[in-house]
Amino acid sequence: LKKAEVFKELSSNQTTYN
Secondary structure, rough: OOOOHHHHHHHOOOHOOO
């Protein structure tokens, strides 16, 4: 994933990447 995609996912799913 591109950093932009990762950041988007972070914003949508905080717990997934926490």
